[in-house]
Amino acid sequence: MxxxxxxxxxxxxxxxxxxxxxxxxxxxxxxxxxxxxxxxxxxxxxxxxxxxxxxxxxxxxxxxxxxxxxxxxxxxxxxxxxxxxxxxxxxxxxxxxxxxxxxxxxxxxxxxxxxxxxxxxxxxxxxxxxxxxxxxxxxxxxxxxxxxxxxxxxxxxxxxxxxxxxxxxxxxxxxxxxxxxxxxxxxxxxxxxxxxxxxxxxxxxxxxxxxxxxxxxxxxxxxxxxxxxxxxxxxxxxxxxxxxxxxxxxxxxxSNEEYFGFGAGAHGYINGERTVNAGPVKHYIDLIDKCGFPYKESHRVTRNEQIEEELFLGLRKTAGVSKDRFFEKYGKPLDDLFPEVLHSLEQKGLIMNTDKNVFLTHHGKLLGNEVFQAFLGEL
Incomplete structure (x- = not known):
C-alpha cells in the first residue's frame, strides 16, 4: 500500500x-x-x-x-x-x-x-x-x-x-x-x-x-x-x-515506506526508485505534454542505501527502529550490520540499544544530526 x-x-x-x-x-x-x-x-x-x-x-x-x-x-x-x-x-x-x-x-x-x-x-x-x-x-x-x-x-x-x-x-x-x-x-x-x-x-x-x-x-x-x-x-x-x-x-x-510525488518539484519513491520532478511550472507542464512524466532526476536505490535510510529516517521517531521490522525488510540483524557505530553512539549516550529496538536518548535528540550521519557510508 x-x-x-x-x-x-x-x-x-x-x-x-x-x-x-x-x-x-x-x-x-x-x-x-x-x-x-x-x-x-x-x-x-x-x-x-x-x-x-x-x-x-x-x-x-x-x-x-x-x-x-x-x-x-x-x-x-x-x-x-x-x-x-x-x-x-x-x-x-x-x-x-x-x-x-x-x-x-x-x-x-x-x-x-x-x-x-x-x-x-x-x-x-x-x-x-x-x-x-x-x-x-x-x-x-x-x-x-x-x-x-x-x-x-x-x-x-x-x-x-x-x-x-x-x-x-x-x-x-x-x-x-x-x-x-x-x-x-x-x-x-x-x-x-x-x-x-x-x-x-x-x-x-x-x-x-x-x-x-x-x-x-x-x-x-x-x-x-x-x-x-x-x-x-x-x-x-x-x-x-x-x-x-x-x-x-x-x-x-x-518508516522508509514508498509514496507517489505528484506536482512540480515533488519527490517520489515508488518500486525502489526515487524521482524528482521538474520544479519550474512551465517546464513541468511541458514535460507532461511531451512524455507524460515530469521527472528531471531518477535514482534506483541500492540495498545499502535503503538500509542507511532506514536508520537515519527511523531514528527520527521516538520509538526508533524496530529490530524485528528491520530483519523482516532486509534479512539481516541490525546489530550485525552496524556493531561499531551502535556501540560508539551508545557509549556517547546518544542512543539506547535494546533487544527490541534502537532509539535516541534525550541527549541524542539534541544531537540528532550527529547520530544520523554516523550511519552514512558505513556499508
Missing part, C-alpha cells in the same frame, strides 16, 4: 525562510497546471498498477492559495484518479491562516479531507513580520475556530524556533497560545537557513541575527517540556500529538 504527496507550488507571498518549490500565484497558469497534475496522476497510477493508497497529503507552496473552484477541481481529480477508499486512513491538506475561507473549508470537508495543517510559525505579530509572514495571531485564531465549526477534528499547528530576534519568552508565549487552542497535533521545528532564501542572502551580508546555539538548544528543551506537561506526546524529533493523532502520512517517510 502506498501514500501520495501532491504539490501545489503557488503562494500569495514568499516567506523569508522557505526553500520549497514555490512561485507567486499571480500570472501563473494555475488551471493549466492542475490539468497537467491530473495527467501525471493518471499516468503514474496506471504505470504502478493502481495501488490502493493509505494516505494523501496536499502540500506546497500554499494549497489554500487556490480559489474554492480550483480546489474543487483538484479534489475532483484526486477522487476520480487516486480513488481514495476505505484503505485511506488520512487525507491531509496544508492551510494558510489568512486565506482559509469558510467556502474553502466546506470544499475540503465535502471532499473527505480529514486533517488540516496550519502554517502558524509563531503567535508573535512582530516576529511574523520579520520572517515574511503576512498573517497575524488573530487570523490564526479566527481560522482555527472556523475550521472547528466546519467539522475538522484533526488540526495540526506548525511552529518554529530559533527565529531572528526570538527569545525564550517569545517561544514560551507562542507555545502557551498554541496549546490553549487544543489542537490534536503540533510540529515544532528549528529554523534552518537554506540557500536561495531571503534569510540566506541576509546571512551572507551579516544582517541576520539568530539566537546563539546554546539558546536554540534551550528552546528545544522548552518545547519538549511544555508538550510533555500538556500531555502531548513526542513521537518524532519535531512532532507531538495527542494519542492516535500522529501524522500517518509523515510516518510513511520516517
Amino acid at each position: 502506498k501514500s501520495a504527496y501532491i504539490h501545489i507550488p503557488f503562494c500569495e507571498h514568499i516567506c523569508h525562510y522557505c526553500d520549497f518549490n514555490k512561485f507567486f500565484i499571480q500570472s501563473q497558469p494555475v488551471d493549466e497546471y492542475l490539468r497537467s497534475l491530473e495527467k501525471e496522476m493518471i499516468n503514474s497510477m496506471e504505470a504502478a498498477g493502481h495501488p490502493e493508497l493509505r494516505t494523501i497529503f496536499i502540500g506546497g507552496g500554499t494549497p489554500t492559495s487556490l480559489s474554492a473552484g480550483q480546489l474543487e477541481q483538484l479534489l475532483d481529480s484526486i477522487r476520480r484518479i487516486l480513488k481514495p477508499s476505505e484503505s485511506l486512513v488520512e487525507f491531509a491538506v496544508e492551510a494558510n491562516p489568512d486565506d482559509l475561507s469558510a467556502e474553502k473549508l466546506n470544499v475540503l470537508k465535502a471532499a473527505g479531507v480529514d486533517r488540516l495543517s496550519f502554517g502558524v510559525q509563531t503567535f508573535e505579530d512582530d516576529l511574523l513580520k520579520k520572517i515574511g509572514r503576512v498573517h497575524k495571531q488573530k487570523d490564526v485564531l479566527v481560522s482555527f475556530d472556523r475550521a472547528r465549526t466546519a467539522g475538522f477534528g484533526n488540526i495540526s499547528l506548525d511552529l518554529m524556533f530559533g527565529l531572528p530576534g526570538q527569545t525564550i519568552d517569545h517561544l514560551g508565549a507562542s507555545l502557551d497560545t498554541a496549546l490553549a487552542l487544543g489542537a490534536e497535533h503540533y510540529s515544532v521545528y528549528s529554523l534552518i537557513v537554506e540557500p536561495k532564501t531571503v534569510f540566506y542572502n541576509l546571512m551572507k551580508k551579516g544582517r541576520l541575527r539568530l539566537p546563539p546555539q546554546d539558546q536554540e538548544a534551550e528552546m528545544y528543551e522548552l518545547v519538549m517540556q511544555k508538550m510533555n506537561e500538556a500531555g502531548i506526546s513526542q513521537y518524532e524529533i519535531s512532532n507531538y500529538a495527542k494519542k492516535g493523532y500522529e501524522s500517518k502520512h509523515n510516518l510513511t517517510y520516517w
Whole structure:
C-alpha cells in the first residue's frame, strides 16, 4: 500500500525562510497546471498498477492559495484518479491562516479531507513580520475556530524556533497560545537557513541575527517540556500529538515506506526508485505534454542505501527502529550490520540499544544530526 504527496507550488507571498518549490500565484497558469497534475496522476497510477493508497497529503507552496473552484477541481481529480477508499486512513491538506475561507473549508470537508495543517510559525505579530509572514495571531485564531465549526477534528499547528530576534519568552508565549487552542497535533521545528532564501542572502551580508546555539538548544528543551506537561506526546524529533493523532502520512517517510510525488518539484519513491520532478511550472507542464512524466532526476536505490535510510529516517521517531521490522525488510540483524557505530553512539549516550529496538536518548535528540550521519557510508 502506498501514500501520495501532491504539490501545489503557488503562494500569495514568499516567506523569508522557505526553500520549497514555490512561485507567486499571480500570472501563473494555475488551471493549466492542475490539468497537467491530473495527467501525471493518471499516468503514474496506471504505470504502478493502481495501488490502493493509505494516505494523501496536499502540500506546497500554499494549497489554500487556490480559489474554492480550483480546489474543487483538484479534489475532483484526486477522487476520480487516486480513488481514495476505505484503505485511506488520512487525507491531509496544508492551510494558510489568512486565506482559509469558510467556502474553502466546506470544499475540503465535502471532499473527505480529514486533517488540516496550519502554517502558524509563531503567535508573535512582530516576529511574523520579520520572517515574511503576512498573517497575524488573530487570523490564526479566527481560522482555527472556523475550521472547528466546519467539522475538522484533526488540526495540526506548525511552529518554529530559533527565529531572528526570538527569545525564550517569545517561544514560551507562542507555545502557551498554541496549546490553549487544543489542537490534536503540533510540529515544532528549528529554523534552518537554506540557500536561495531571503534569510540566506541576509546571512551572507551579516544582517541576520539568530539566537546563539546554546539558546536554540534551550528552546528545544522548552518545547519538549511544555508538550510533555500538556500531555502531548513526542513521537518524532519535531512532532507531538495527542494519542492516535500522529501524522500517518509523515510516518510513511520516517518508516522508509514508498509514496507517489505528484506536482512540480515533488519527490517520489515508488518500486525502489526515487524521482524528482521538474520544479519550474512551465517546464513541468511541458514535460507532461511531451512524455507524460515530469521527472528531471531518477535514482534506483541500492540495498545499502535503503538500509542507511532506514536508520537515519527511523531514528527520527521516538520509538526508533524496530529490530524485528528491520530483519523482516532486509534479512539481516541490525546489530550485525552496524556493531561499531551502535556501540560508539551508545557509549556517547546518544542512543539506547535494546533487544527490541534502537532509539535516541534525550541527549541524542539534541544531537540528532550527529547520530544520523554516523550511519552514512558505513556499508
